[in-house]
Amino acid sequence: MSGNSESVELYSTIEESARLLDVPCSRDTVWPILSTYEEAFTHPAAVVAFRVATALRHAGELDCRFRTHPDVRDPYALALSKGLTPATDHPVGTLLSDIHDRCFVESHGIDFGVVGGFKKIYGAFTPDDLQEVSKLAAIPAMPRSLAENAEFFVRHGLDDRVGVLGIDYPNRTVNVYFNDVPAESFEPTSIHSTLAELGMAEPTEQMLKLGGKAFGLYVTLGWDSPKIERICYAAATTDLTKLPVPVEPAIEKFVQSVPYGGDDRKFVYGVALTPHGEYYKLESHYKWKPGAVNFI
Secondary structure, eight states, X not given: OOSOHHHHHHHHHHHHHHHHTTOOOOHHHHHHXXXXXXXXXXXXXXXXXXXXXXXXXXXXXXXXXXXXXXXXXXXXXXXXXXXXXXXXXXGGGTHHHHHHHXXXXXXXXXXXXXXXXXXXXXXXXXXXXXXOHXXXXXXXXXXXXHHHTHHHHHHTTOTTOEEEEEEETTTTEEEXXXXXXXXXXXXXXXXXXXXXXXXXXXXXXXXXXXXXTOSEEEEEEESSOSSOOEEEEEEEESOGGGSSSOOOHHHHHHHHHSOOOSSSOOEEEEEEEETTEEEEEEEEEEEOOTTOOOOO
16 A cells, blocks of 8 residues: 555554444545545644444445645546546536635535545635625526525525535535524524424424534535425534533444544534434544534
């Protein structure tokens, strides 16, 4: 295995973590991704995190995400050139380029599964240049569902607070992450009304408790429906015992199996709501820096 020492070390860490979680890890799936973006792991501001989710469709998977080197302006073109993801004539294939044509993207993130391979690219905007929904909705390749839900974002004070866009290539969806979310958005009555308005499942008490501690939220949109497919509330902590909810058994096993660097361990615990129910996700940072963008 040839590559810099950081990418080789990360591969070994992923392989061992997957083994402890009983997740199959194939070098042919993981190593091409790490070697393609290996400069990301040598950068002083390197950020690497692992994630698991309790939803059935996420069973048997371990996700890894990292921030790319700032010099990599188009990580999607790089992924195509290395065969990490197939070329497509679907709008998802031109969305990142269209975003770059209209917005300044400060940094990118890559998300992949140990089993599923290359999945997502994130584009993060600077904290003092949050984007407006109306501007993003005008991007040619953007799902029309963003424009269809513009009034929803205005009503909830989110229309000018987009901090990150996440493009999911296999599932052909887009995550829209909001920064500086109004505090009232996390109150139980607001969560109830928001979920009802979107046609999501009734929240459990556990969800409401976690939502009350959230720092942010995001929605998932697609090209095939005008509706918001999913909404997620996320809370950050360095101590899971301080969260107001018990940790799911599958997530507890994950916490015990994946390593971390540094003295403090950072977690982002999220609850995602769909019309069919809710599920939980935990992101554990292997390497992180204060001020780094949180995804879940």
